[in-house]
Amino acid sequence: MIHTPMGPAAPSPRPLPSPTASPSRPARQSTGHGQDSISSWPLMDRVGYLLCWAAGLLLCALAAGIVLVMFVKGISYLRPGLLLEHPSASQSQSGSGGFLDPIEGTLLLTAIGIALAAPIGVAVAVWLSEYRRPAALAQAVESGIEMIAGAPSVVLAFFGLLIFARPSLAFLSQTSAGGAVYGRSFFAAGAMMSLLALPLVVSATREGLAQIPAHMREASYALGKTRATTIRRVLLPSIRPSIASGTTLGMGRIIGDTAIVVILLGASLHLEGAGGTPGLSTLRGTGSTLTSYVFENSPAGEGNAPEKAYAAAFVLLMMVLALNMVVTRLSSGKPRWLAGLTGPMLWRWMPWRD
Amino acid sequence: MGPPPVRRIVVEREPTVVAPPPSNGRPAPLPDAPMGAKVTERMRIENVSLAYGDRWVVRDVTLPVREGEVLALIGASGSGKTTLLRSLNRLTEVTAGATRAGRVTLDGQEISDLEVTALRRRISMVFQQPNPFPMSVFENVAYALREERRGGRDEEHRGGWRGRRRAGRKELEPAVVEALQRAGLYEEVKADLNHPALRLSGGQQQRLCIARALAANPEVLLLDEPCSALDPISTATIEQLISRLRESVAIVIVTHNLQQAFRVADHVAFMHLGELVEYGSSDQVFDNPRQQRTREYISGAFG
Ligand SMILES: Nc1ncnc2c1ncn2[C@@H]1O[C@H](COP(=O)(O)OP(=O)(O)OP(=O)(O)O)[C@@H](O)[C@H]1O
Ligand SMILES: [Mg+2]
Numbered sequence: 001m002i003h004t005p006m007g008p009a010a011p012s013p014r015p016l017p018s019p020t021a022s023p024s025r026p027a028r029q030s031t032g033h034g035q036d037s038i039s040s041w042p043l044m045d046r047v048g049y050l051l052c053w054a055a056g057l058l059l060c061a062l063a064a065g066i067v068l069v070m071f072v073k074g075i076s077y078l079r080p081g082l083l084l085e086h087p088s089a090s091q092s093q094s095g096s097g098g099f100l101d102p103i104e105g106t107l108l109l110t111a112i113g114i115a116l117a118a119p120i121g122v123a124v125a126v127w128l129s130e131y132r133r134p135a136a137l138a139q140a141v142e143s144g145i146e147m148i149a150g151a152p153s154v155v156l157a158f159f160g161l162l163i164f165a166r167p168s169l170a171f172l173s174q175t176s177a178g179g180a181v182y183g184r185s186f187f188a189a190g191a192m193m194s195l196l197a198l199p200l201v202v203s204a205t206r207e208g209l210a211q212i213p214a215h216m217r218e219a220s221y222a223l224g225k226t227r228a229t230t231i232r233r234v235l236l237p238s239i240r241p242s243i244a245s246g247t248t249l250g251m252g253r254i255i256g257d258t259a260i261v262v263i264l265l266g267a268s269l270h271l272e273g274a275g276g277t278p279g280l281s282t283l284r285g286t287g288s289t290l291t292s293y294v295f296e297n298s299p300a301g302e303g304n305a306p307e308k309a310y311a312a313a314f315v316l317l318m319m320v321l322a323l324n325m326v327v328t329r330l331s332s333g334k335p336r337w338l339a340g341l342t343g344p345m346l347w348r349w350m351p352w353r354d
Numbered sequence: 355m356g357p358p359p360v361r362r363i364v365v366e367r368e369p370t371v372v373a374p375p376p377s378n379g380r381p382a383p384l385p386d387a388p389m390g391a392k393v394t395e396r397m398r399i400e401n402v403s404l405a406y407g408d409r410w411v412v413r414d415v416t417l418p419v420r421e422g423e424v425l426a427l428i429g430a431s432g433s434g435k436t437t438l439l440r441s442l443n444r445l446t447e448v449t450a451g452a453t454r455a456g457r458v459t460l461d462g463q464e465i466s467d468l469e470v471t472a473l474r475r476r477i478s479m480v481f482q483q484p485n486p487f488p489m490s491v492f493e494n495v496a497y498a499l500r501e502e503r504r505g506g507r508d509e510e511h512r513g514g515w516r517g518r519r520r521a522g523r524k525e526l527e528p529a530v531v532e533a534l535q536r537a538g539l540y541e542e543v544k545a546d547l548n549h550p551a552l553r554l555s556g557g558q559q560q561r562l563c564i565a566r567a568l569a570a571n572p573e574v575l576l577l578d579e580p581c582s583a584l585d586p587i588s589t590a591t592i593e594q595l596i597s598r599l600r601e602s603v604a605i606v607i608v609t610h611n612l613q614q615a616f617r618v619a620d621h622v623a624f625m626h627l628g629e630l631v632e633y634g635s636s637d638q639v640f641d642n643p644r645q646q647r648t649r650e651y652i653s654g655a656f657g
Contacts, residue, residue, distance in 0.1 A: 219485045222445055223498045223566065224475035233497060238488040 067317070074314020077307040083315070087269050087293070093305040099312050101270050102293035105186075106255055106319075108282070109265065109289055112190025113197055113254040118247050120194070121201025126231055128202070129209040149199035154259035156192050161263055164188035173284055174266075174274040182266070185274065186283045189264040196257060197250025204246025208239030245330035252323040255316070258291040267292040290316040393422040396573055396604045397442065397477075402456035404437050404446065412438050414456070415630040417623055419574060421604040424596060426619035426636070428612060430651070434628040435608040436482075439576050442606065443477040444470055460574070478572035482579040484559035486551035486566070491543050492523070494551045494562055495530040498569035529569065537565035538595050557588025564595065568603075575599065577607040581614065593618050612652065616640050624648045 038046060085098025124141065132138040148156075164173050165183030173185035212235055220230040236243070261267055266286030273281030288296070290312050295301050297309035397419035404412035412434040419425055419442075427435045437446065444465060446452040458465045465473055486494050530547075534540035539561040543554070551562055560580060567575060577596070581589040596605060596618045609615050615622055615636070622639040624632045624647075632639060632648040643649045 213485075215481055215483060215485050216487070218445060218448060219481060219487070219563070220497075221448055222443060222474055222479040222481075224471040224473070224570065225497075226471060234487050 070310070070314050070317050073310040074317070076310075078311040078314060082308070082311055089269060093307055096297075096305050096308060099290065099293050099308065099315075102288045102290045102312065103315070104271060105261075105265070105287040106289040106291075106316075108186055108271075108287070109190055109193060109261070110251050110254045112186060112283070113193030114247060114251050116191060116194035117197035117201050117250050118243070121198045121246065121250075122205050122236070122243055124198075125202045125205035125209065126236070129206050130227065130231055130235070145199050145202055148195050151195075152259075153192075153196055153257050154263070156195055157189075157260040157263035160188055160192035160260070164191075164264070171284075174272075174286060184264055184266040184286050186265065186285065186287060189260050192260050192264055193254045193257065196253045196260075197247075200250040200253060201243070201246040204242045204249065205239065208242025209235060211242075212238060241330050245327045248323050248327045248330065252320050252327070255289075255319055255323070256291065258295055261289045261292040262295070265289065265292070267296060290319075393420050395419070396421045396461060398457070398459045399438070399442070400457040400459070402438070402441065402454060402458060404434065404441055404455075405453045406437075406449070407451045411628050412441075412625075413628045415625070417630065417633060419604050419606055420621075421573070422601060423620035424600050424605040424607060424618050426615035426622045427606065427608045427625060428610070428615050428622060428651070429625035429631075431610075432627075433625040435625055436578055438625070439479075439578055439606060439608055442574070442576055443474050443479055445474075445479065475570040476572055477574040477576065478567035478570065479576040480560070480563050480567050480578065480580050482582055484556055484563055484583060486554070486559050486562050488550065488552055490548045491534075491551045491554070491562060492530055492547040495533050495566050495569050496523070496526045498533075498566045499526055499529055533565040533569040534562075536568050536599065537561045538591060538598075539565055555588075557584050557591065560584060560588065560592065561595070564592070568599075572603060574604045574606070577605065579608050579610060582610065589614070612640075612654075624651060626651070 038049065041049070082098035083103060084100055086100050087102070088095065088097040090096040124145070128138055128141060161183050163169065163183070164185070164187075165181050167181055169183070170181045172187040174182045216234065216238075217230055220234045221227075225233070265288065266272075267288045268286040269288065271282055271285060271287040273285040294309045294313045294316065297305040297312070299306060301309075395418050399415055399417040399419070402412065402415045403410055411432075415438060417425070427439065429435055437452075440446045440449075441452075441454050442458060442465070446454065447470070460468065460473070460476065465477075487497060489497065531540060531544075534543065539558060542558060543549075543562075551559065554562060560583070564575075564577075564580070581592055584592070593614060596607065599605060600620075607615075607618065619636045622632075622634065622636050623630055624639065624643075624645075626647055632643060632645045634644070638644075639648060640652060643652055
C-alpha cells in the first residue's frame with residue numbers, strides 16, 4: 001500500500017543530487033567489444049570476424065565496380081539524342097536508333113503499377129493495422145502478402161498471362177486478327193507489376209502506423225471522431241513519409257523488373273497501340289521498357305547492340321539510384337518538400353478523402 | 355456481469371508520513387474561485403465498477419459531476435482514477451477487454467444509450483501527455499469542429515457551414531479563435547496559427563489540447579493529470595484556466611498534486627485501490643478527512 005503521495009506536492013526528504021556527486025565521466029567507456037584485442041579471441045571468432053570483414057569489403061568493391069563500369073561504359077555510349085529517338089530495327093548498332101520508347105514504356109508501366117499498388121496497399125495496411133477483424137482473415141491476408149512478396153516475378157508474369165489471355169478479358173489487351181487473345185498489354189503488365197510493389201507499400205504503411213502512439217488515436221476518438229475519420233484525417237496524414245517511401249521503393253521494384261515486361265508487355269520495339277481510342281490504345285498495346293531493352297540488346301538477346309544496352313543500363317541504374325536516394329531522404333524524414341511531393345500527390349487521389 | 359464483492363482494506367501499519375519542509379504551508383485558494391456560482395448536476399456515476407478482463411480495478415463508485423464546479427479525483431498510483439475518468443466518455447470501450455458495471459448518466463440519460471461520437475463531443479477529454487495532432491495549430495482546433503455531424507449538439511453550432519462540403523477556413527476561424535482564447539493560448543499563437551503544433555512548447559501544446567477539447571463546446575471536461583508534464587508556470591496558467599472554465603463547463607480533474615487539487619477543486623474524491631474512500635468538499639476533505647486512509651494520504655503532503 002502506498003501512502004506516500006506522489007507528484008510535486010510531496011516534499012522530498014532526500015537532498016537533490018548535486019552535480020558534483022556524480023563521478024566524473026570515464027575517459028574511455030568500456031563497451032562489450034573493441035576493448036580487448038582481437039588476438040585474445042578464440043580462433044573461430046577471429047576467422048569469423050575476418051570473414052565478415054572481407055565480405056563487407058567485397059560488397060563495397062562490387063557496388064563500386066558496377067557503378068564505375070556502368071558509368072564509364074554508359075557515359076561513353078550515351079548521347080542525349082538516344083533519349084529522344086525512337087528505336088528502329090537494324091542490323092548495325094549505328095542504325096538502331098535511340099530508346100525513347102523503352103523510357104516511355106518504363107514510365108508508363110511504373111505509373112500504372114504504382115497507381116494500382118499505392119491505394120490498394122495503403123488500404124490493406126490500414127485494415128490490417130487498425131481493424132484486423134475477423135482475425136483469421138487478417139492472418140490469411142498477411143500470409144497472402146508474404147506469398148506475393150516472395151513469389152518470383154516470372155511466376156507472377158506467367159500467372160498474369162493465364163488470366164489476361166482469357167477471352168473475357170480481351171478488351172484489356174491485344175487481339176490477333178483471328179481473335180486470339182495475347183494477354184499482353186500495359187494493362188496486364190501494370191496489373192502484375194502492382195503485385196511487386198504492393199508488399200512494399202503495405203509494410204511501409206504498417207510500420208508507419210505502428211509508430212503512431214495509441215494516445216494519438218485516443219485523442220481523436222475523445223473528440224468524437226469515428227475510427228474512419230481518425231484514420232483519414234490523423235493517421236494517414238502523419239504517415240505520409242512512410243507511404244511515400246513505400247511507394248518509391250515499389251516504383252524501384254517495378255522499374256527494375258524484366259520478366260513481367262518480356263512475358264506480359266511483349267517487349268516490342270515500339271509502343272504499339274491496339275484499338276482506335278488514342279490513350280486507351282497505348283494501354284491496351286504492347287511496348288518495352290529499359291530493362292527489356294537492355295536484355296534484348298545485350299549479347300544475351302538478339303538485338304546485338306551492346307553499346308545501346310550499356311547506355312540504357314546506365315540510364316536505368318541512374319533512375320533506380322535516384323529513387324533510392326529519395327527513399328533514404330524520405331525515411332530520414334529530413335526534407336519536407338520531398339515528402340510533400342509524393343505524399344500529397346498520391347493522397348489527393350485516395351477515394352476516401354473528402 | 356455484476357460488480358465483485360467489495361474488499362475492505364484494513365490499515366494495519368503506520369502510515370508513511372513524509373515531513374513537509376517548513377515553508378510548505380497550505381496553499382491559498384486561487385482568488386478567482388467562484389463562490390456561490392450556479393451549480394447543477396450534469397453527470398452521475400452510480401455504483402460503477404470497471405474491469406480489465408476479469409480484474410476489477412474500480413469498485414462500486416458513486417459520484418456526482420456538477421456544472422459550475424471542479425471535481426478532483428485523487429489517490430495513489432493504480433487506484434483506478436484514469437480508468438474511471440476514461441469510462442465517463444466511453445473511451446474505455448477502445449481498450450480491449452474493458453468492461454463496466456453500474457450506471458453513468460449525462461443529464462439523466464445513460465451514456466451507453468447515447469451515440470458515442472455525440473457523447474464524446476459533449477464530454478471532452480485532455481490527456482496526461484500533451485498530444486496535439488501533427489497538423490498546424492489552426493487545424494488542430496478546426497479538426498475538433500469538423501465532420502461527424504450526426505449528434506444532437508450540432509444543431510447548435512454556428513450556422514453556415516453545415517452540409518456535405520467540408521467547412522472552410524474562413525467559416526471555422528471565429529470558432530477556432532474563440533476556443534484558443536478560452537484556453538488562454540490565442541495571444542501567444544495568433545501570429546503562427548499555420549505553424550505545426552508540435553513546434554509549440556509543452557505547456558502551449560497542452561493548452562492547445564484544452565482548446566481542442568473546448569472547441570465543440572462540451573458540457574463536461576475531463577482532465578487526466580493535465581499538468582504532470584509541465585513546468586510550474588504552465589501549471590499555474592492551466593490552473594487559472596480551469597478556475598475560469600468551471601463556470602461554463604463541469605470539470606473532472608485527476609491529479610497527483612494535492613496542492614493543485616486543493617487550489618482548483620470544489621469537491622474532492624479520494625480513491626484507493628479502486629474504491630472511493632471519501633468524497634466531500636475540498637475544505638472538508640483536506641481539513642477534516644473522515645476516513646483514516648484519506649488522512650494518511652493527505653498528511654503525506656500537508657503535514
Ligand atoms: N489497458 C489496461 N489493461 C489492463 N489493465 C489496466 C489497463 N490500464 C490500467 N490497468 C490497470 O488498472 C489499474 C488502474 O489503473 P489506472 O490507470 O486507472 O490507475 P490511476 O489511478 O490512473 O494510476 P496513476 O495515478 O498512476 O495514473 C492498474 O492496476 C492498472 O494496472
Ligand atoms: Mg492515471
